Amino acid sequence: MAATKKKGLGRGLGQIGGGINAMIPQNPDIKNKEKDKENVSRETLINIDTIEPNKEQPREYFDEEGIIELSKSIKQYGIIQPLLLKKNGKIYNIIAGERRWRAAKLAGLKEVPAIIKDYTEEQTLAVALIENIQREDLNPIEEARAYKKLIEEFSLTQEELSNKVSKSRASITNTLRLLKLDERVQEMLVEGQISSGHARSLISIKDKEVQYMLALDVINKQLSVRDVEFLVKDLKNKEEKDADKKNNDPKN
Structure with a gap:
């Protein structure tokens, strides 16, 4: 190692x-x-x-x-x-x-x-944060928190941060989005129970409890990233259909 x-x-x-x-x-x-x-x-x-x-x-x-x-x-x-x-x-x-x-x-x-x-x-x-980012010693959540702290402490834009740490802006944006996850899901990612791919697939789920339950399924059922993407897509389609049905209900 x-x-x-x-x-x-x-x-x-x-x-x-x-x-x-x-x-x-x-x-x-x-x-x-x-x-x-x-x-x-x-x-x-x-x-x-x-x-x-x-x-x-x-x-x-x-x-x-x-x-x-x-x-x-x-x-x-x-x-x-x-x-x-x-x-x-x-x-x-x-x-x-x-x-x-x-x-x-x-x-x-x-x-x-x-x-x-x-x-x-x-x-x-600044040095402590950037040194860890450079060496890739941080897990995805620690890296996201480091980016957030650099942006807030030094009033940087994502573009400026991108130039400073030699990471693409898209990479920084995607990493920061991980902080939108339920804290329990973040902890699963820190502990390596789920991958960054699994975590990113769950970000679009707004309900934190649903995020957490799906993350548990990833662990218990050993779901692939593709499996989670399909589950999330089906769930969002169902939510859209339910919303349409509610909007078209004459009682509303």
Whole structure:
């Protein structure tokens, strides 16, 4: 599993769309500092016990099996890409790399390589969200929430967001639509009980309870995406016929 994740490790944050600096608002105080203080970008070893997760971390679910696999890789090869941290008093908050940090702790490392950045809270949020989107570490619901937060926090249009995260506007629109699903259905998607295809087929059902019942059918009857599409189509046809019948009823 660790091998499948190496694809993401080869890409820096600067590779995202117009680059991370095009996304995050610049801190004028940092801008005016001397170069060596401005970047604070040299890799250094940090005591793992002084590092804490980012409260704004968009990932809500960490695959334990994947972290175990990554910890084995770290034991053998070490951490290939340093964590990105922000100093906060005597501790360091993770901007990017929580999965590596968790795996390193599991591997028994006392210190981890890190780069310290003097980001503002706003910059930290942007980097944390975009880094996860870039690496495709998020499940569809986490990704949708990350898009929503980026749009709201930075007043972006979907077109602007598309350029920043190197995703098509259609992809972003379709992902955001997943947030219209019943929360129970969203949880099924997060847990991998239903696929994104199943979930998208259910979005057009306005009744959340019906959405949920159909999602249960997907799990219990092992329905394919095509099966769900047919069921949804039949249901909508029935609703239209019932509506026509009601409109044509002389009693109304």
